[in-house]
Structure formats: C-alpha cells, structure tokens
Amino acid sequence: MNNQSYTRRINERVRRRRRRAAVLTVFFIVILLLALLSVFLVLHFTGRLGDGDDSSVTTEPPTQTQAPAESGEPAGSETTAAPETTAPPAETTAPPVTYTTLTLTRADMAKGDLILVSADYPYVFPATEGHLTLTYGNKSKGYQLGSAQDKLDTRVLAAFNTAADAFLAETGETGLILVQNGAYRSYAAQEDLYNRRVAKEGEEAAAKYVALPGNSEHHTGLAMDLSVYTDGKMYGLDELETYQWVPKNFPRYGFVLRYPASKVAITGIAYEPWHFRYVGIPHAVYMTNNNLCLEEYINTLRAYQADGTHLFVESDGITYEIWYVPLTDGEVTYALVPDGVPYSISGNNRDGFVVTLTLGRQ
C-alpha cells in the first residue's frame, strides 16, 4: 500500500510538473509572438518596411537616396547619413580647371589698352579706323564737345561717358569739355599740329607738349584732353577745386592722368593736367594708388610672370589677377588662360603682353 500510494504521488507530481511546463511553454510562445508583433509594428511605422515589399534588403537603398532631400531637416537619427550622401554631388559641382592656349604674335603686341606709345615706342596704326566712334551724337550728358569731328576708341568713349556722368551726378558741374583735337588723331593730323606748333614756338618748345607724328598717344584713340568751359571761359582742370574729382576718380573708370608733374623725367612729356589715358580697369586704379606712370607700371609687371607670383588688384569690390607674358622668341609667344574666367590681353608695344583675369567678387 505504501508503495502504491508512493508511486501515485510520484505520478501526480510528474503530471503537475508536465502541466506547469506546458503552461510555461504556451506563456513563452505568447511572449515571443507579442515581441515579434511589436518589432514588426515598430519597423512598419518607422518606414523601415516598404508597403507590400517584404524584402528588407531592397528597401534600404531608397531610404538612403531620400536622405539628401531631408538634409535640411533638424537633427534625427538619419541626419548623420546626410553628409555622406551629399558629398558626391559636391565633388561633381567642382569640375577640373581646363586651360586654353592663346597664340600671340609681334603684331598683337602693338594692340590693347596697355600699349606704351612714346618717343621711344611709335604707334603701329591698324589697317582701318573701324575701332573708332564719332563723339558727336554718341556722347553722354556729363561733358561738352570742343569739336563735332573728334573720335575715340568705341570702348573708351563708353567708359568716358560713364565716368563723366558720374562726375556730373556727384558734383553738379557742367563745364567738363573734351577739347578740340583732344581725342583721336591720325598721323596727318598730328603732323599738322606739330608743324604749326614748331612754326609758332620753335622745335624745342613744341617737343615738350606735342609728340612727333607716329609717337602720339592720341593716335591710339585711348587718350583725351579734358578742360573746363564755363561762363564763356576755358580753365584747366587743376584751376578749379571741384574738377579735382576727375583725376581723383577717373581711375575707377579706367583712366589715368598720363603725364603728372612728378613723372616728367620718365615720360619725357611736361605736366599735362588735361591729358587722360585709358588703360582699363583695374590697371588705372593700381597705377594711381601706387603712383606709377605707364612706363613704370609696364616695368613693375615684369615681376609677375605666368609661372611665378601674380598681381591681384581689387577695384569696386571685384578682384582681378594680372601677369606678364614676354614675347620670348621675338615673333610669337603663348599664354594659358583658364576656361570660363573672363579675361583680356593687351600688348605693351614694347616686349610682351599683360593678361588680366576678372575673378569677380571674392
């Protein structure tokens, strides 16, 4: 009996254990199912699973490509991926710099805004006068004309119109005048002017102010003589205080006072408060700020060559890069300019070229 009751008790305990184990198993299965369900729900509502797409591998790339569009949103767990995904477009927007090689000849050296024309360097006349424009009918309100026949280089006339209008707007003065014969002069016109001056004052006195035919800056169409005509009288710019605006501010428009009193020994020309020369922007600004006449400026630029340091000049907030290219073998030379950057090239009418890049606002 004892044995029977003992085995019954044992069996009962085993049965109870089995029941408890079954209950625990069911409990764990339910917990597991609930856990799986919650994981699915979390993934579904955070967008990790695509609609109707049961492949979690293929849904990863779309969430990455969406990242750049979300890069402007505030911080989140995905924003750390944004810099990586935006990096490749940034690299592609900076294309490699390419260059164009320009071939420059001895004939080209006689052309451009920075050509030196003096007793030592005669002007090389172009075949036609197509680069000139009559001032009459094409001038701005900022000045008067001493002659209806005078012409200037077309670009220089435009620059002068702008500069004169700025002068008028700032000072209210209306007496600025482009004097007769004070613009372009042909070889014959200069010859006539020179001969008349010699007849009047003698050769020595004439040579101080009037260049020999072929050696006058007025041949270029880049030079002009300015005075003041007011109340029926002519005055020099340096005689009237308000007209000091002209030599002071014209450099911003590309013009320099070409023959200052301090440079007579270098230019070989007496002080001419009326004679302005277009050399272009920003050269006029650099020359004026550094007290350099054209002869000196051309010398200074020799220190800035293509493979060395370049000269950087700022004018009205725009930065320019400048360097000099010598005419190496006497007949031809080459200049490299970066593609997509506005540039101009001028001969110096002596021994080479000046390259000017407009870099823009830095």
Ligand SMILES: [Zn+2]
């Ligand atoms: Zn002159």
